[in-house]
Amino acid sequence: MFENMTEDQARQQILEEVKAYHDKFHNQEKPFKEGDRIPYASRYYGHEEMVNLVDSSLEFWLTSGRYTDKFEADFSKYLGVKYCSLVNSGSSANLLAFMALTSHLLGDRRIMPGDEVITVAAGFPTTIAPIIQYGAVPVFVDMTIPQYNIDVNALEEAVSDKTKAVMIAHTLGNPWDLGAIKEFCDKHELWLVEDNCDALGSTYTINGEEKLTGTIGDVGTSSFYPPHHMTMGEGGAVYTDNPIIHKAVRSLRDWGRDCVCPSGRDNLCGHRFDKQYGELPLGYDHKYVYSHFGYNLKATDMQAAVGCAQLEKFPTFVERRRHNFDRLLAALKGTEDKLILPEPCPNSKPSWFGFLITCKEGVDKNKVVQYIENHGVQTRMLFAGNIVKQPCFDEYRGDSSKYRVVGNLEVTDRIMNNTFWIGVYPGMTDEKLDYMAKIIKEAVEQ
Numbered sequence: 001m002f003e004n005m006t007e008d009q010a011r012q013q014i015l016e017e018v019k020a021y022h023d024k025f026h027n028q029e030k031p032f033k034e035g036d037r038i039p040y041a042s043r044y045y046g047h048e049e050m051v052n053l054v055d056s057s058l059e060f061w062l063t064s065g066r067y068t069d070k071f072e073a074d075f076s077k078y079l080g081v082k083y084c085s086l087v088n089s090g091s092s093a094n095l096l097a098f099m100a101l102t103s104h105l106l107g108d109r110r111i112m113p114g115d116e117v118i119t120v121a122a123g124f125p126t127t128i129a130p131i132i133q134y135g136a137v138p139v140f141v142d143m144t145i146p147q148y149n150i151d152v153n154a155l156e157e158a159v160s161d162k163t164k165a166v167m168i169a170h171t172l173g174n175p176w177d178l179g180a181i182k183e184f185c186d187k188h189e190l191w192l193v194e195d196n197c198d199a200l201g202s203t204y205t206i207n208g209e210e211k212l213t214g215t216i217g218d219v220g221t222s223s224f225y226p227p228h229h230m231t232m233g234e235g236g237a238v239y240t241d242n243p244i245i246h247k248a249v250r251s252l253r254d255w256g257r258d259c260v261c262p263s264g265r266d267n268l269c270g271h272r273f274d275k276q277y278g279e280l281p282l283g284y285d286h287k288y289v290y291s292h293f294g295y296n297l298k299a300t301d302m303q304a305a306v307g308c309a310q311l312e313k314f315p316t317f318v319e320r321r322r323h324n325f326d327r328l329l330a331a332l333k334g335t336e337d338k339l340i341l342p343e344p345c346p347n348s349k350p351s352w353f354g355f356l357i358t359c360k361e362g363v364d365k366n367k368v369v370q371y372i373e374n375h376g377v378q379t380r381m382l383f384a385g386n387i388v389k390q391p392c393f394d395e396y397r398g399d400s401s402k403y404r405v406v407g408n409l410e411v412t413d414r415i416m417n418n419t420f421w422i423g424v425y426p427g428m429t430d431e432k433l434d435y436m437a438k439i440i441k442e443a444v445e446q
Helices: 007-025 047-059 066-079 090-100 104-109 125-134 152-158 178-188 243-253 301-331 365-374 410-418 430-445
Strands: 083-087 116-120 137-141 163-169 191-195 203-206 209-212 219-223 236-240 354-359 419-423
Touching: 007 047, 047 301, 066 083, 066 236, 066 301, 083 090, 083 243, 083 301, 090 125, 090 163, 090 191, 090 219, 090 236, 090 243, 104 243, 116 125, 125 137, 125 163, 137 152, 152 178, 163 178, 178 191, 178 203, 236 243, 301 354, 301 430, 354 410, 365 419, 365 430, 410 419
Parallel strands: 116 137, 116 163, 163 191, 191 219
Antiparallel strands: 083 236, 203 209, 219 236, 354 419
16 A cells, blocks of 8 residues: 555555544534433544544654644643643642642742642542642632632631642632732732633633633643543643743653653753762763652653644634533523522633532422433532542541631532532534523423
8 A cells, every 4th residue: 555655655645544534434413302412521623633643643652752842832822831741631730730839949938748728628639639648738718609619708717827829720610719819829928729620711810911720820730631621532731930840840740850851862951971969979860860759640642642733723612612601691591590500700701611500499409410411411510519528538537637627618518519510512502502401491490
């Protein structure tokens, strides 16, 4: 088949066949009929992603390479930040963002075991897992409805002389009050970590400037798991304008090494064999000098190849999510006597990940959810609900040295008991959205 071709010609033919394969077998939108399953999220892609994926696989580099370099550069440009590190998941991104703040490079501002980090209990476990695993103390603050974000009025009660950081996620694309929280962090000299895994593309206007969420705090994180705003299958990113945090992130991501040479390159600094490190012999190979106890959390170049294609079309994903949210909101008007519908944070423009609904008193959430599910619409809870009540906290419960709760988390418990959400991913048609609204109305009237 390739007898009279150069390698480049053969590659081009393969990629043209991949494009044709995608367009024939992966690009068929089936007509929707009532009762068809509507997932809360799904992969949303075209032939560009598949072509890039195969193009990368033909090189068989496998680990991070040219597509990784391109994605990190392009993603940094999109966000408007100086530094971006691609990793293998959003959970790993959260781990690195937090662990970077424990680095000796930060001096007296580093987080130490026993220090406190303000967060919320109604979120995804991997936002707080690094805090607990390191031996720091999460301090849980209540939330608000209908924005489903941290109650900024409780921040001053939460702070102590042990507080070093605030680390919270923007809930399902709805930014928290970045103005108030940034002011609070600046006042108390706290690190601010934005878990942006569910909010990529959201913006918040601060000091008269509209900025993307994830770029206002000291460090931000993203996830590229299939349901998220863009996907690589697995994957995530850590981004910052702080060169010291970036250096710590890169070291921790890449085994804890001190060297900054990328995979496959040696002696980028020109001083591989002529420096003294720790108590090692003079001239010890810099590629095997370790300044942190790190991990291997890199993504593969095949993941990055998919991400490069997704990023090019990403703004259209955000606009479709906003359209879908607005259509659902309009369709559910008139249900406010039974349901609390979501509202965006003031000064924000969310890139919605989901549509949150809270059942009012007298409406049984479990019955509503089961009716909706039985009619083909997939639902989700707001992740852990109240993580302090999850089994993973059984061994810690009541131990004030492991975590601290501000107040009684009354609203958090209400979210746990009465809130659910449905999806607004870009692949949803208006027909599907209207059907979902119809089923929700039926569910609350049953």
